[in-house]
Amino acid sequence: xxxxxxxxxxxxxxxxxxxxxxFGADGWELVQIVPGPTPENLVAYFKREKQ
Numbered sequence: 001x002x003x004x005x006x007x008x009x010x011x012x013x014x015x016x017x018x019x020x021x022x023f024g025a026d027g028w029e030l031v032q033i034v035p036g037p038t039p040e041n042l043v044a045y046f047k048r049e050k051q
Contacts (some may be wrong), residue, residue, distance in 0.1 A: 003050040011042040020044070 007028060011019050020030060028046035036043045 004047050005050050007046040007048075009044050009046065010036060011044045013040050013042060016042070 007023075009019075009023065011033065023030070023044070023046055027048045029048060031045045031047050033042050033044050035041075
């Protein structure tokens, strides 16, 4: 049975691709992005399989 770990992280709109690429390089898979507390911010939810 697979086990997962999760991460919630703020993402700035003006730098979205670089931020998401960095998390992806660390093995995190993007699950969802939702609006953040301000119009310039988003909140990203990630998951990856536990090692």
